[in-house]
Amino acid sequence: MKKLLYLCVLILIGCADENTLEKEIAAIPIDVNVARFDQIFLNATPADLPELKKAYPIFFPSSVPDSTWVYTMNDPLQKELKTEIDAVFDDFAPVHRDIKSVLQHIEFYFPEYDPPKILTVTTEDYRKKVILYEDMFLIALNTYLGADHKYYEGIQKYISHTFEKEMIPVDIASEFAFSQVKSPRERTFLSKMIYYGKIQYIKSLLVPKASIAMQFGYTNRQADWAAVNEAQIWTYFIEKELLYSTNNKLDARFLNLAPFSKFYLELDNESPGGVGRYIGYQIVQAYMKNNDVSLRQMLGKPAEEIFNNSKYKPKK
Incomplete structure (x- = not known):
């Protein structure tokens, strides 16, 4: 009976320490500005293209002619995609809080790492839902529309079952973790x-x-x-x-x-x-x-x- 009581006390102490730590991390001041490039681009007109290229040069390589971007802006499939994204992310506040929490934990455990910029985008490659590029996290929102979404037909279930918006913080953490761990020299x-x-x-x-x-x-x-x-x-x-x-x-x-x-x-x-x-x-x-x-x-x-x-x- 005494051993059981001692074990319960240890568990309670451990939980208290964990809660205290999480409260400390949640209090870390950090500004999280999420640039919704997916919305910005598909709400733009061809006349806005010069300003877009100036503000977001990373998304407009010089090798791609402007006609391609104009075509994409007017593509009915892209308009449909925007509608689907807007329906799932009609309230972005919970996602914003999740992103902020991940960045606060990064700040706590890796204080030498400068807070990254956050941009939401769309992608044709479902294998990379989040990309860490230089000082930016690029989050492809069209890969988080729900496991059973029609866009994911043909994608194997062991992959598509993670296409839920609740996975965004996990995928951010995963992409960051890969950047912090060196590949092993040994091949065992x-x-x-x-x-x-x-x-x-x-x-x-x-x-x-x-x-x-x-x-x-x-x-x-x-x-x-x-x-x-x-x-x-x-x-x-x-x-x-x-x-x-x-x-x-x-x-x-x-x-x-x-x-x-x-x-x-x-x-x-x-x-x-x-x-x-x-x-x-x-x-x-x-x-x-x-x-x-x-x-x-x-x-x-x-x-x-x-x-x-x-x-x-x-x-x-």
Whole structure:
């Protein structure tokens, strides 16, 4: 009974510390100006083109003639796209608050990073929903119209199920995290897992309110499967001697985004893709819990050192 009471006290203290930290981060003063270029462009006329090119030169490469932009402005499909975006983002305030929260967390954990500009755009490439370009985050709003939107017919469900506006802060955090973690020099499976584990750890700090499912791009059912089967996944990696393998085929099986991971077992169809990333995150999380190091120090540590000092042992 005393042990249970002690455990409850520890949990309450941990929650209090976390709430205090989040209140501190939420109080960081930061101005977030979101330039709705998607609206600006499609509300413009050909006569506005010279001013647009002057104000937003990044979107108007000199190799593209003005006639192309004029055609796009008048394209009925683009007008329809604007209508669809406006319907989903009729109230942009919640999205603005989410973006501000991510930037406040970036300011807290990476104070040396200058606050970026935020611009909303449209894109034809659904693989890059958010792009970090120089000092700007470009957010393609036409990739957040809802998983079942008609525009996404033909896109595989394991990709399109993340096309929800609630994923915008997660995708911003992901794009930023990739910019902060160096690619591993070693080509072992372990090094790659911990590389992605570092990225996922940064995401967990920048969007702490997002569920594990959202942070990994999983469905709730897939996230539950990964949690329940963590020990079995780890045992498989150990028994098959995969940790120090440099076989690039392991990327497609366990690291790349995919409809499922490939153990070559009956359970494959139940598994989410990229379970190696999930294990890498658990290792990094264990390392940070069991070692007195800063975030910046951890990011500079080699994979094997993180693994050896993590004391990682999934519960059976």
